[in-house]
Amino acid sequence: MNSREEKHELILKEAYTAAEQAALQSLKLKLARSSLSADHTMMRFLRARGLDVQLAFEMYVMAHNWRKTNEVDGQYARPPPMERLLKLAVPQELHGHDRGGRPVLIQKIGQMHLSTFIKFDPEIVNQCHIHQMEMLMKACEENSQRFRKRVTQVTIVVDAKGLGLSHRKAIQFSRGTSFIDKNYYPETLHQLIFINAPAIAPALWKIAKPMMDPSTQQKVLILGRNYHAKLHEIIAPEQLPKEYGGQCQCEERGGCVPEVPAAICKEAFKSEYSSTKKLSPKLNEIVIGARGSHTVEVEIGNPLGQEVSYLFSTSKNDIGFAVEFLPFERQPVLGAGEAQHLHQHAAAENEQKKRTLKAQLLLENVRYACPPDDPMTGSVRPNCAGICRFVFDNSFSRFTSKQLFFHVSVEDDDADGARTPSSSRSLSRHRFQSLDTNADSDEEEELPVLEVF
Ligand SMILES: [Zn+2]
Numbered sequence: 001m002n003s004r005e006e007k008h009e010l011i012l013k014e015a016y017t018a019a020e021q022a023a024l025q026s027l028k029l030k031l032a033r034s035s036l037s038a039d040h041t042m043m044r045f046l047r048a049r050g051l052d053v054q055l056a057f058e059m060y061v062m063a064h065n066w067r068k069t070n071e072v073d074g075q076y077a078r079p080p081p082m083e084r085l086l087k088l089a090v091p092q093e094l095h096g097h098d099r100g101g102r103p104v105l106i107q108k109i110g111q112m113h114l115s116t117f118i119k120f121d122p123e124i125v126n127q128c129h130i131h132q133m134e135m136l137m138k139a140c141e142e143n144s145q146r147f148r149k150r151v152t153q154v155t156i157v158v159d160a161k162g163l164g165l166s167h168r169k170a171i172q173f174s175r176g177t178s179f180i181d182k183n184y185y186p187e188t189l190h191q192l193i194f195i196n197a198p199a200i201a202p203a204l205w206k207i208a209k210p211m212m213d214p215s216t217q218q219k220v221l222i223l224g225r226n227y228h229a230k231l232h233e234i235i236a237p238e239q240l241p242k243e244y245g246g247q248c249q250c251e252e253r254g255g256c257v258p259e260v261p262a263a264i265c266k267e268a269f270k271s272e273y274s275s276t277k278k279l280s281p282k283l284n285e286i287v288i289g290a291r292g293s294h295t296v297e298v299e300i301g302n303p304l305g306q307e308v309s310y311l312f313s314t315s316k317n318d319i320g321f322a323v324e325f326l327p328f329e330r331q332p333v334l335g336a337g338e339a340q341h342l343h344q345h346a347a348a349e350n351e352q353k354k355r356t357l358k359a360q361l362l363l364e365n366v367r368y369a370c371p372p373d374d375p376m377t378g379s380v381r382p383n384c385a386g387i388c389r390f391v392f393d394n395s396f397s398r399f400t401s402k403q404l405f406f407h408v409s410v411e412d413d414d415a416d417g418a419r420t421p422s423s424s425r426s427l428s429r430h431r432f433q434s435l436d437t438n439a440d441s442d443e444e445e446e447l448p449v450l451e452v453f
Pocket residue numbers: 095240241248249250255256257
């Protein structure tokens with residue numbers, strides 16, 4: 001730190017109590033010189049541990065090592081490759097500041113494209129989250145300089161408009177991100193404000209509240225549809241998007257927190273996600289001998305068919321690839337209950353049926369040269385229930401065995417509503433109807449919005 005920076009640091013120092021000052025000095029003495037950071041950073045760890053120096057020390061060292069091991073300072077200075085795509089799935093932006101000069105993050109979780117979001121590898125979501133946290137910390141530093149006072153926390157506005165019961169599927173992702181926040185970025189949240197919260201939010205909050213530590217409980221504010229006055233007390237209207245009663249429109253980037261239609265999000269995901277090597281699913285690996293072949297079969301339980309995606313590559317040389325489909329006998333059109341009942345029995349009968357089925361060729365056998373850094377990807381979509389058979393063919397090779405990496409998966413598109421009814425759920429009218437519209441909708445089961453809260 002040069003003398004000018006030191007001067008800045010002095011000006012921007014937080015006012016600490018005597019107990020905080022003493023704890024900070026003790027923590028500094030315990031830490032190796034090389035692992036010291038700015039006072040306000042170390043103070044966040046102390047506050048997170050109620051000024052217990054030993055506990056704060058352990059927490060700080062763990063976070064410090066995590067940063068070093070994961071090269072957080074170097075790796076996360078730039079956005080991870082999938083951040084843009086993730087933002088399409090869950091609209092969110094760092095936008096302005098609150099009345100205390102803290103950076104504001106706006107997340108439209110109710111507008112997330114759920115069916116796309118849940119396809120992300122949780123590890124990717126974590127990486128994007130780390131980058132976001134780094135950007136928030138950077139914004140705190142910038143705001144500190146700008147407002148001539150130390151800013152160490154952020155305010156998060158969560159727009160719950162459109163939030164439905166189906167969004168519970170996304171909860172699995174919050175485990176990783178909240179672990180990161182809790183352990184590596186303690187005391188960075190000033191306030192978490194839900195707006196447009198559904199009517200059942202207070203009931204849910206009652207259940208969730210005891211599971212949180214008291215200091216976090218204090219930071220959560222749940223507002224329904226009439227949130228404007230309260231929100232504007234916290235964030236000045238000129239810092240807020242117009243859609244939240246503010247004055248900002250961020251025209252240069254197409255809106256303050258831009259949203260894209262589900263179809264565009266889905267298309268971008270399809271073309272960008274699976275083609276990114278880093279994001280390839282966990283691959284099966286097998287060696288196919290000379291003159292040999294390998295067959296992978298997946299069952300499609302849905303009477304209206306389902307999409308099956310594939311990805312494969314070989315370590316060297318080419319491999320033949322064909323896709324066959326063995327349709328199950330078509331069932332007469334039945335009521336929803338009957339169809340569901342029949343489907344439950346279908347699995348047990350599949351083996352027997354398979355022997356009598358006549359295979360249809362979906363993709364004829366063609367040889368592909370596809371090294372691991374440029375795998376073949378694609379999907380097929382049979383239009384009824386049956387067995388989808390992927391044939392990896394090396395029978396043309398008289399001497400060379402092939403090392404094959406592959407992944408096939410039946411797309412669970414029940415969250416889309418648009419495509420097909422899921423085999424594991426009842427064949428509701430909504431799902432059958434939506435087949436005609438071809439619209440991608442994540443908005444099923446929308447909850448009523450809280451009127452006054
Ligand atoms: Zn704006």
